Amino acid sequence: MSExxxxxxxxxxxxxxxxxxxxxxxxxxxxxxxxVWAINGSKAALATLGSEPFVIASNFELLIIPMFxxxxxxxxxxxxxxxxxxxxxxxxGHWRGGLACATIAACAGFAALSGSSVASAVTMGRVALxxxxxxxxxxxxxxxxxxxxGTLGILIPPSTGFVIxxxxxxxxxxxxxxxxxxxxxxxxxxxxxxxxxxxxxxxDLGPPGPKMxxxxxxxxxxxxxxxxxxxxxxxxxxxxxxxxxxxxxGVGAFLAFMLAILRRSVNWASMxxxxxxxxxxxxxxxxxxxxxxxxxxxxxxxRIPTTLSEALIGTEFAPLGILLILLAxxxxxxxxxxxxxxxxxxxxxxxxxxxxxxxxxxWFGVVMVIVLEMGLISPPVGVNVFVVKSIAEDVxxxxxxxxxxxxxxxxxxxxVLLIAFPQIALFLPNTMIN
Amino acid sequence: MERLIxxxxxxxxxxxxxxxxxxxxxxxxxxxxxxxxxxxxKANNPILGAQDLSESGLIVVVFFxxxxxxxxxxxxxxxxxxxxxxxxxxxLDCGVRTVCGLFFVVVTWMTVEHALDxxxxxxxFNLLPIPHWPFYFVIAFGSGLFSLVLFLxxxxxxxxxxxxxxx
Numbered sequence: 204m205s206e207x208x209x210x211x212x213x214x215x216x217x218x219x220x221x222x223x224x225x226x227x228x229x230x231x232x233x234x235x236x237x238x239v240w241a242i243n244g245s246k247a248a249l250a251t252l253g254s255e256p257f258v259i260a261s262n263f264e265l266l267i268i269p270m271f272x273x274x275x276x277x278x279x280x281x282x283x284x285x286x287x288x289x290x291x292x293x294x295x296g297h298w299r300g301g302l303a304c305a306t307i308a309a310c311a312g313f314a315a316l317s318g319s320s321v322a323s324a325v326t327m328g329r330v331a332l333x334x335x336x337x338x339x340x341x342x343x344x345x346x347x348x349x350x351x352x353g354t355l356g357i358l359i360p361p362s363t364g365f366v367i368x369x370x371x372x373x374x375x376x377x378x379x380x381x382x383x384x385x386x387x388x389x390x391x392x393x394x395x396x397x398x399x400x401x402x403x404x405x406x407d408l409g410p411p412g413p414k415m416x417x418x419x420x421x422x423x424x425x426x427x428x429x430x431x432x433x434x435x436x437x438x439x440x441x442x443x444x445x446x447x448x449x450x451x452x453g454v455g456a457f458l459a460f461m462l463a464i465l466r467r468s469v470n471w472a473s474m475x476x477x478x479x480x481x482x483x484x485x486x487x488x489x490x491x492x493x494x495x496x497x498x499x500x501x502x503x504x505x506r507i508p509t510t511l512s513e514a515l516i517g518t519e520f521a522p523l524g525i526l527l528i529l530l531a532x533x534x535x536x537x538x539x540x541x542x543x544x545x546x547x548x549x550x551x552x553x554x555x556x557x558x559x560x561x562x563x564x565x566w567f568g569v570v571m572v573i574v575l576e577m578g579l580i581s582p583p584v585g586v587n588v589f590v591v592k593s594i595a596e597d598v599x600x601x602x603x604x605x606x607x608x609x610x611x612x613x614x615x616x617x618x619v620l621l622i623a624f625p626q627i628a629l630f631l632p633n634t635m636i637n
Numbered sequence: 638m639e640r641l642i643x644x645x646x647x648x649x650x651x652x653x654x655x656x657x658x659x660x661x662x663x664x665x666x667x668x669x670x671x672x673x674x675x676x677x678x679k680a681n682n683p684i685l686g687a688q689d690l691s692e693s694g695l696i697v698v699v700f701f702x703x704x705x706x707x708x709x710x711x712x713x714x715x716x717x718x719x720x721x722x723x724x725x726x727x728x729l730d731c732g733v734r735t736v737c738g739l740f741f742v743v744v745t746w747m748t749v750e751h752a753l754d755x756x757x758x759x760x761x762f763n764l765l766p767i768p769h770w771p772f773y774f775v776i777a778f779g780s781g782l783f784s785l786v787l788f789l790x791x792x793x794x795x796x797x798x799x800x801x802x803x804x
Binding site: 220223224225226227228229232233236249250252253254256257260261262263265266269270273446449450452453454456457460475477478479480481482483484485486487489490 | 748750769
């Protein structure tokens with residue numbers, strides 16, 4: 204049996220095992236191990252299974268994952284999400300659809316403390332949804348903006364999506380983080396524009412709240428100052444080369460911990476919950492990475508990525524055409540597969556292709572993360588939609604999905620702008636110091 | 638049999654939760670180490686082997702939490718066959734978890750082999766004289782516990798018991 208045939212059987216088996224609910228990380232380890240066995244023999248396969256867990260779990264660069272997860276969780280318990288929402292509410296609340304805009308702005312701020320979309324959606328949803336209900340916001344707009352705003356969590360650094368992309372493609376985590384800043388702000392702006400258009404067409408979707416006097420606005424902004432300080436120190440530290448992305452994660456988590464202590468929100472119960480939640484999330488991310496590092500060498504042995512790249516480049520499509528086909532495929536995959544699964548399964552094939560087509564891999568990382576974000580809010584398995592549903596139990600799923608559509612279109616607009624102007628993503632990493 | 642599974646569930650649940658808390662405490666120590674390492678490095682007095690300590694600590698963080706993550710449903714699975722429900726889904730989960738458990742027995746066994754090799758050849762971290770083998774055993778322990786959790790979850794599925802949620 205040829206190596207390519209073994210590869211194709213392996214990929215088919217992978218999808219079957221995924222379909223019967225085997226955890227993604229284990230599926231990749233299993234198929235990768237069996238595949239290497241079939242091609243290179245049992246000794247190579249067993250050696251890979253015994254060594255990769257050590258190689259990945261002792262990778263210093265990956266310390267960034269639990270550290271940033273910890274930082275986000277500490278930010279949640281210290282009440283920073285409420286401060287953020289309060290500050291955004293003070294400035295935008297009196298606009299038509301202003302509470303939804305405040306939710307988006309607060310989500311963007313929280314995304315700069317947390318690398319997880321689900322965490323952003325849950326945390327901001329609990330704060331923002333009751334407020335929007337109080338001001339008679341239409342459930343469609345209220346739930347849609349929380350689900351969409353939450354997705355900013357994996358675009359605005361720190362982002363677990365970027366860390367996994369960087370590890371799998373050997374790109375710089377720091378450069379990827381910086382590449383996510385301006386597209387994250389652009390997407391935040393486009394989400395707000397989308398709210399503006401929706402409430403202009405249908406004003407009763409989001410009636411304006413009361414206007415706050417200037418001193419109150421300044422006070423509310425000041426209360427979010429500590430959080431802003433942490434963001435400036437971590438992201439600014441990476442940009443100026445003061446410390447590495449991993450060190451920034453440790454320092455950021457430490458500052459968030461100190462702030463939580465100062466605010467007296469740390470006790471044994473809250474701290475043990477935070478730690479359990481952090482290590483639980485981290486362990487699943489590591490299992491996926493270990494799986495990817497067993498599966499990817501198998502895929503390389505089959506030569507499927509190289510053959511596929513050569514075949515696509517040999518077609519008459521222009522690079523842009525191939526890129527658009529890939530993105531369309533990711534959008535469709537995002538409707539059925541979890542984002543991390545798409546990332547780890549497709550990168551070994553797509554990354555070499557993107558480089559051969561002449562695209563910047565850092566830029567592509569940003570584009571790919573936005574496509575994964577679209578998957579987070581696409582039916583039928585959009586994770587963020589289920590998260591929002593768990594907070595707004597009385598709102599039907601269909602209503603939430605309708606509410607999400609304008610934000611999904613804003614993401615498409617963001618993608619178009621990024622493809623037309625790659626400098627939006629590349630400006631900061633290209634000017635970073637050290 | 639059901640009572641035995643419930644008793645085992647209680648014991649394993651407490652055990653994996655305790656280990657996950659240890660994992661979290663080690664993570665807090667690594668956080669403190671990072672802050673100190675950055676601070677003293679900026680004062681031109683770097684800590685020798687801080688990276689080695691972080692790398693070895695990270696292994697404990699990951700593998701002491703692996704079983705807890707599996708026990709509380711933290712390892713993501715993709716639900717593509719939404720049509721299967723009820724007892725059929727329980728039996729499917731039982732089969733899948735048994736296969737995963739068996740696979741992790743192999744991983745545990747291979748990690749023990751690597752631990753013994755590392756002990757024999759004296760493998761260690763770069764700057765500090767910390768040997769690799771204890772950390773291979775940490776991985777083997779974490780993987781072994783994870784396989785036990787998977788078998789127990791398979792048994793729970795077979796008897797139609799509810800999924801475990803984080804406390």
